[in-house]
Amino acid sequence: MESPRYVIIGAGFAGAATAYHLARRGVKDVLILEQERLPGVHSSGRNAAMVRQVVSEPVIAELALKGAAFLRSLPADWPVPVLFQQSGSLLLGGGEGWRKLLKDAEMARRKGIEAEIWSPEKAKERVWVLEDADFEGAVWCPTDGVVDIHALLTGYLKAASACGAEVRYGCSVSGVEVKGGRVTGVQTAGETISAETVINAGGPWAGVIGGLAGVIDAPLRTCRRHLFVSAPLTWVNPTWPFVWDLTHDLYFRPDSGGLLLCPCDQDDMAPGDPPLDDSVAELLAEKIRRFVPKISDIAIKKRWAGLRTLTGDGRFAIGWDPKVKGFFWVAGLGGHGVTTSYSVGELAADLILGGGAEGGGEFSIARFRA
Ligand SMILES: Cc1cc2nc3c(=O)[nH]c(=O)nc-3n(C[C@H](O)[C@H](O)[C@H](O)COP(=O)(O)OP(=O)(O)OC[C@H]3O[C@@H](n4cnc5c(N)ncnc54)[C@H](O)[C@@H]3O)c2cc1C
Numbered sequence: 281m282e283s284p285r286y287v288i289i290g291a292g293f294a295g296a297a298t299a300y301h302l303a304r305r306g307v308k309d310v311l312i313l314e315q316e317r318l319p320g321v322h323s324s325g326r327n328a329a330m331v332r333q334v335v336s337e338p339v340i341a342e343l344a345l346k347g348a349a350f351l352r353s354l355p356a357d358w359p360v361p362v363l364f365q366q367s368g369s370l371l372l373g374g375g376e377g378w379r380k381l382l383k384d385a386e387m388a389r390r391k392g393i394e395a396e397i398w399s400p401e402k403a404k405e406r407v408w409v410l411e412d413a414d415f416e417g418a419v420w421c422p423t424d425g426v427v428d429i430h431a432l433l434t435g436y437l438k439a440a441s442a443c444g445a446e447v448r449y450g451c452s453v454s455g456v457e458v459k460g461g462r463v464t465g466v467q468t469a470g471e472t473i474s475a476e477t478v479i480n481a482g483g484p485w486a487g488v489i490g491g492l493a494g495v496i497d498a499p500l501r502t503c504r505r506h507l508f509v510s511a512p513l514t515w516v517n518p519t520w521p522f523v524w525d526l527t528h529d530l531y532f533r534p535d536s537g538g539l540l541l542c543p544c545d546q547d548d549m550a551p552g553d554p555p556l557d558d559s560v561a562e563l564l565a566e567k568i569r570r571f572v573p574k575i576s577d578i579a580i581k582k583r584w585a586g587l588r589t590l591t592g593d594g595r596f597a598i599g600w601d602p603k604v605k606g607f608f609w610v611a612g613l614g615g616h617g618v619t620t621s622y623s624v625g626e627l628a629a630d631l632i633l634g635g636g637a638e639g640g641g642e643f644s645i646a647r648f649r650a
Contacts, residue, residue, distance in 0.1 A: 288481055290482045290485070293621040294481035298610050299312050299447075300440045303439070303445040308444040310444070312440075312446070313473075319434065322484060327429065328531070329428070330619070332619055333619070334385055334421050339642045340596070348619065350622035367533075371418060373525075382417075393423070397417060403415075403420075406520075406521070407520050407523055408574075411574055454469065454492075457472065458493055477632060478607055480607065483551075486611035487500045498648075502549055505542065505544065505545055505587075506556065507541070508561065509582040510538035510580055520534050543563045554586070555585075591612040596610075596620075597645055603649075608631070
């Protein structure tokens with residue numbers, strides 16, 4: 281590739297899915313630059329792999345619905361087998377949280393997402409460890425599930441490469457060149473690469489990359505979240521759905537013969553490899569004891585942490601930068617970047633190829649600059 285027109289910074293779900301959609305539409309000159317030697321080293325390889333469609337933001341529900349549909353029927357020429365276990369989800373709520381969840385379920389149904397209201401008894405029948413749990417009701421979404429994130433990410437990248445995109449690993453972008461208010465390229469340790477469009481898909485580093493282009497006011501927060509996996513447990517049924525107690529911020533699902541668990545911690549953290557915090561294991565133990573006592577007696581075998589990148593209003597940041605021409609954002613995917621990857625990439629490609637000055641509607645960058 282002589283001089284790519286489109287340089288994408290970051291080979292996580294944001295960058296990979298955007299490259300896939302651009303390449304699939306016949307765009308040949310797409311170059312992805314990834315600082316790590318492999319894809320999925322950061323958020324895209326460290327998440328809980330859950331595909332969840334019942335959410336509070338209507339625009340995210342729409343992207344999630346489309347994203348889940350894509351996983352159910354991958355294109356015939358998809359280059360990598362991707363296991364999507366459509367085991368469903370049970371979202372639990374109590375008090376104010378339950379009333380909010382009922383509204384979310386109603387909104388989800390209007391969008392075409394299956395969302396049934398279950399009594400606590402019915403939920404406990406499906407997942408018996410909820411027996412002593414305290415909740416007013418559950419929302420059952422049968423089309424949710426768990427996806428093989430590494431296979432999915434590899435699939436986007438391979439499919440993009442098959443259509444002519446190039447991925448360079450171990451290639452960190454250290455500068456974004458802007459001349460006369462328009463991007464002209466990026467700098468790496470070894471060279472300056474000219475480009476008409478620079479796509480910021482840097483995940484937790486998106487704010488830093490914005491800064492390289494002179495955009496210093498990106499309203500993005502990076503927050504650490506820990507995940508834990510128990511030793512194998514004979515009583516776990518591998519067909520259980522993922523269970524998310526939204527009132528007490530705790531989720532678990534079958535994984536590796538045991539359970540994957542998360543106490544939904546959220547601490548602001550600089551981009552990078554987040555350090556582990558022992559107190560979060562205590563928080564998890566405390567939440568389990570109080571809210572799902574039947575699973576109190578588990579040994580944790582493995583834990584890790586990743587960063588979620590959040591915007592102030594919970595919606596994503598997808599669109600052209602209003603100040604720097606040719607600089608495009610696909611960032612702030614929060615806790616939905618796996619589920620919505622297909623549709624986020626599609627929306628990004630629509631806006632990039634549409635050539636609009638701002639675009640992105642509810643996800644636009646301009647909304648932060650009002
Ligand atoms: C604990 C946890 C649980 C989660 N669970 C779920 C879930 O169950 N379901 C779901 O849908 N979502 C979940 N998420 C959210 C999901 O993981 C993210 O939304 C998604 O991975 C974000 O993808 P990304 O491409 O924006 O970021 P990343 O995957 O972080 O990709 C950004 C890439 O940019 C690269 N990069 C950065 N700076 C540069 C530079 N200067 N030069 C070159 N490359 C650079 C990085 O190395 C990185 O690979 C979870 C997240 C966490 C942390």
